[in-house]
Amino acid sequence: MEIKINHLTHIYQPNTPFESLALSDVNAVIPSGAFVSIIGHTGSGKSTLVQHFNGLLKPTEGEIHVGDMIISSSTKNKDLKALRKKIGMVFQYPEHQLFEETVEKDICFGPLNFDVPLEEAKRRAREALELVHLPESILDRSPFELSGGQMRRVAIAGVLALEPEAIILDEPTAGLDPKGRRDILDLFTRLHKEKGMTTIMVTHNMDDAALLSDQVIVMDHGRCLMQDRPEIVFSEEKTLTSLGLDLPRAMRFLRKAGQKLGQQWEEPVFSTEKAAETIARSFVRKKGGDRS
Amino acid sequence: MKLIIGQFVPGDSIIHRMDPRAKLITVFIFVFIVFLANNPWTYGFLLAFTVLGILVSKVPFSFIYRGLKPVLFIIIFTFILNALFTRQGDVLISAGWFQLTTAGLKQAIFISIRLLAIIVVTTLLTLTTSPIAITDGLETLLKPLKKWRFPVHEFALMMSIALRFIPTLMEETEKIMKAQMARGVDFSSGSLVKRGKAIIPLLVPLFVGAFKRAEDLAMAMEARGYRGDVGRTKFRLLKWHGRDTGLLSVLAVLTAALILMRG
Amino acid sequence: MSRERLIEVKDLSFRYKADAPLSLDRVSLEVYAGEWLAIIGHNGSGKSTLAKCLNGLILPETGTVLVDGLNTRDEDAIWEIRRRVGMVFQNPDNQFVGTTVQDDVAFGMENHGIDRDEMVKRMASALKLVNMEGTENREPHRLSGGQKQRVAIAGIIALQPSIIILDEATSMLDPKGREDVLSVMHELNKTKGITVISITHDLDEAAGSDRIIAMEKGRIVLSGTPREVFQHPERLLELGLDLPFAIKMRQALSEQGIAVSPDAFSEEELVEELWKLKSTI
Numbered sequence: 149m150e151i152k153i154n155h156l157t158h159i160y161q162p163n164t165p166f167e168s169l170a171l172s173d174v175n176a177v178i179p180s181g182a183f184v185s186i187i188g189h190t191g192s193g194k195s196t197l198v199q200h201f202n203g204l205l206k207p208t209e210g211e212i213h214v215g216d217m218i219i220s221s222s223t224k225n226k227d228l229k230a231l232r233k234k235i236g237m238v239f240q241y242p243e244h245q246l247f248e249e250t251v252e253k254d255i256c257f258g259p260l261n262f263d264v265p266l267e268e269a270k271r272r273a274r275e276a277l278e279l280v281h282l283p284e285s286i287l288d289r290s291p292f293e294l295s296g297g298q299m300r301r302v303a304i305a306g307v308l309a310l311e312p313e314a315i316i317l318d319e320p321t322a323g324l325d326p327k328g329r330r331d332i333l334d335l336f337t338r339l340h341k342e343k344g345m346t347t348i349m350v351t352h353n354m355d356d357a358a359l360l361s362d363q364v365i366v367m368d369h370g371r372c373l374m375q376d377r378p379e380i381v382f383s384e385e386k387t388l389t390s391l392g393l394d395l396p397r398a399m400r401f402l403r404k405a406g407q408k409l410g411q412q413w414e415e416p417v418f419s420t421e422k423a424a425e426t427i428a429r430s431f432v433r434k435k436g437g438d439r440s
Numbered sequence: 441m442k443l444i445i446g447q448f449v450p451g452d453s454i455i456h457r458m459d460p461r462a463k464l465i466t467v468f469i470f471v472f473i474v475f476l477a478n479n480p481w482t483y484g485f486l487l488a489f490t491v492l493g494i495l496v497s498k499v500p501f502s503f504i505y506r507g508l509k510p511v512l513f514i515i516i517f518t519f520i521l522n523a524l525f526t527r528q529g530d531v532l533i534s535a536g537w538f539q540l541t542t543a544g545l546k547q548a549i550f551i552s553i554r555l556l557a558i559i560v561v562t563t564l565l566t567l568t569t570s571p572i573a574i575t576d577g578l579e580t581l582l583k584p585l586k587k588w589r590f591p592v593h594e595f596a597l598m599m600s601i602a603l604r605f606i607p608t609l610m611e612e613t614e615k616i617m618k619a620q621m622a623r624g625v626d627f628s629s630g631s632l633v634k635r636g637k638a639i640i641p642l643l644v645p646l647f648v649g650a651f652k653r654a655e656d657l658a659m660a661m662e663a664r665g666y667r668g669d670v671g672r673t674k675f676r677l678l679k680w681h682g683r684d685t686g687l688l689s690v691l692a693v694l695t696a697a698l699i700l701m702r703g
Numbered sequence: 704m705s706r707e708r709l710i711e712v713k714d715l716s717f718r719y720k721a722d723a724p725l726s727l728d729r730v731s732l733e734v735y736a737g738e739w740l741a742i743i744g745h746n747g748s749g750k751s752t753l754a755k756c757l758n759g760l761i762l763p764e765t766g767t768v769l770v771d772g773l774n775t776r777d778e779d780a781i782w783e784i785r786r787r788v789g790m791v792f793q794n795p796d797n798q799f800v801g802t803t804v805q806d807d808v809a810f811g812m813e814n815h816g817i818d819r820d821e822m823v824k825r826m827a828s829a830l831k832l833v834n835m836e837g838t839e840n841r842e843p844h845r846l847s848g849g850q851k852q853r854v855a856i857a858g859i860i861a862l863q864p865s866i867i868i869l870d871e872a873t874s875m876l877d878p879k880g881r882e883d884v885l886s887v888m889h890e891l892n893k894t895k896g897i898t899v900i901s902i903t904h905d906l907d908e909a910a911g912s913d914r915i916i917a918m919e920k921g922r923i924v925l926s927g928t929p930r931e932v933f934q935h936p937e938r939l940l941e942l943g944l945d946l947p948f949a950i951k952m953r954q955a956l957s958e959q960g961i962a963v964s965p966d967a968f969s970e971e972e973l974v975e976e977l978w979k980l981k982s983t984i
Binding site: 189190295296297322323324325326327328330352353392394397398401404405408409419420421423424425427428431 | 745746747793847874875877878879880904906943944945948951952954955956958959960961970973974975977978980981
């Protein structure tokens with residue numbers, strides 16, 4: 149499902165002494181089936197932006213096209229519910245939303261709110277649990293007895309059980325240990341690749357943004373500064389640095405190594421493997437040159 | 441998210457800078473001496489004191505009005521009640537059962553001034569004093585109660601921690617509401633029963649979160665050496681200035697005037 | 704060279720409930736004055752429990768914990784132990800007690816009965832050390848996570864401790880907040896000689912420490928300098944941990960046939976190695 153953002157402006161608490169401009173004339177497109185990362189430092193408007201995609205916030209000005217729906221300041225609240233069914237949202241620390249007595253009830257909660265029949269909801273719960281790699285045996289357990297990583301996966305299963313067409317992730321790995329982090333990222337990469345799910349991820353991790361996404365949106369002070377393929381966004385070193393954003397680790401390493409070795413390694417390279425290839429190429433060329 | 445705790449409006453007027461103890465004592469005594477007034481002169485004094493307070497505090501009238509709004513109804517109601525049911529003096533207007541007498545009108549005006557004065561003066565206290573300063577003032581003023589085992593320190597600490605966590609919990613509430621809305625909860629429409637039910641997915645996580653916070657906080661406090669009131673010193677220092685003595689003197693003069701001039 | 708031992712843990716075991724498995728299983732370790740010790744391990748490996756034993760928030764079931772010779776079981780010594788061993792917790796919000804920055808920094812000093820004039824002095828210098836001067840009257844909800852953690856550090860510094868434990872203190876922060884907190888801690892470690900024990904998932908941070916301890920199921924399973932510990936990358940992955948970037952880079956380079964010495968474990972050393980290799984070609 150394509151999401152198109154046209155001249156979106158959002159003002160918090162308008163006409164009060166606390167009025168503040170959170171988004172200002174944002175234009176962007178999330179192509180159907182794409183994996184899009186949104187980067188920017190804290191307070192740049194990333195979270196405010198994505199909360200418009202499933203109608204948790206309404207534009208002050210401008211509009212958002214989600215599939216064939218249009219959301220503007222005059223959209224009625226009851227129409228937003230249909231939108232939320234299509235677009236799932238995983239908040240930061242989603243385990244904080246768990247409340248039911250059992251894991252099963254909690255996962256079924258969303259589908260039941262959208263009038264999915266109970267049997268179907270239960271079927272979805274099992275399926276979602278499998279997607280997040282948790283055993284069916286925990287269905288009857290209280291979500292509050294689980295470990296932190298498991299709780300997070302149950303909460304994610306609760307969103308997946310809505311069977312959304314697109315999913316929004318607001319820093320989905322915050323606070324997890326490295327293994328938990330890998331598990332969650334693998335899960336969403338898989339969903340994106342296998343089910344073609346449109347995925348929108350807000351992240352502070354430049355490596356994740358570079359490695360996982362088709363498109364990167366750069367936010368700053370409520371404005372969308374750039375939207376492009378990661379190779380192009382991360383070539384704009386000066387812009388990113390001025391925003392207090394880093395380059396991916398591999399690129400930083402290449403620059404450091406290049407300085408010492410007298411090489412201009414400035415191409416966008418995101419993985420250690422690709423960085424090693426770049427370095428290896430220069431070694432081989434030199435060898436070849438020696439031989440001749 | 442931005443919000444004001446209580447109604448405190450930061451400022452730099454002489455009233456803002458007064459010791460919270462002086463202001464608390466004043467409001468406390470004022471509430472009593474209001475009842476001494478019983479003729480135009482004495483009510484005039486009360487009004488004068490109140491208006492002077494507002495002017496000196498430099499708090500815009502609009503803020504005072506906002507504080508007054510929720511209780512305005514009560515004032516009007518009391519006014520009407522007194523106007524209708526006091527049947528002494530000359531009749532001013534009469535229409536069937538309805539009768540407005542001079543005494544009734546006078547009574548209504550006086551009672552309204554009383555209420556108004558009490559409410560405005562207390563509002564002025566909360567508008568010009570930060571909640572934490574009020575807590576400090578109360579803690580110091582209530583200290584003598586410790587002799588009777590009243591947990592003054594714990595009470596004050598509880599108040600200040602509550603103040604500290606109000607914004608955090610508000611933010612959390614908003615977050616959980618949004619998370620549940622994303623899962624299809626509708627907080628704003630439907631029957632009363634339906635809406636009541638919608639509160640559960642909000643309240644449970646909120647309580648679970650609050651308990652977790654309380655646990656964490658208790659541990660952090662212990663790690664930082666908190667062991668109750670024993671051997672504790674205090675950083676916040678209340679200083680009594682000339683202006684505070686001044687305030688109490690004005691209050692004493694007002695009290696004396698009320699006693700002397702009442703009929 | 705014998706270094707001054709600040710903390711001595713001997714055969715420490717602990718469990719949360721009588722019928723629960725051991726959270727700490729006969730742990731012994733020593734912490735030396737002035738070092739930066741990183742404790743790594745996945746969630747539930749016992750590292751946070753261990754940290755809470757070091758300042759007597761948790762008392763051992765068996766075994767002993769001595770801080771500067773004081774036993775955490777000794778009720779008369781516990782407050783002095785907690786003054787000497789400060790602790791920054793994971794959630795910035797849940798440890799901020801005061802309604803303003805200065806109230807929060809003062810909280811620990813008030814508890815320890817420090818004279819008000821002295822408090823004022825210490826507060827000024829503590830806030831300066833964590834780069835938070837000028838924020839005295841700021842309320843916590845107007846501070847970022849990183850700023851709140853630095854205020855927490857200031858509150859500890861004001862008690863003049865010898866050790867600061869960071870219990871996953873940067874895990875909820877954004878990159879900028881994390882960097883600010885860590886650079887303040889490195890500064891304190893270097894200039895004030897404060898011993899740092901950092902419980903962390905961040906292997907890149909651990910790579911910059913003096914010594915690493917890895918935990919699994921309540922036991923210490925690896926220990927040594929980062930150089931020693933990172934000799935066994937497979938072992939770290941088995942423990943559910945990650946590898947520091949430099950180690951991943953080293954592996955990628957050797958897969959490309961660039962034989963970097965397995966000794967190189969920091970980015971600087973890798974670059975140095977590459978430079979050496981290149982000049983021999």
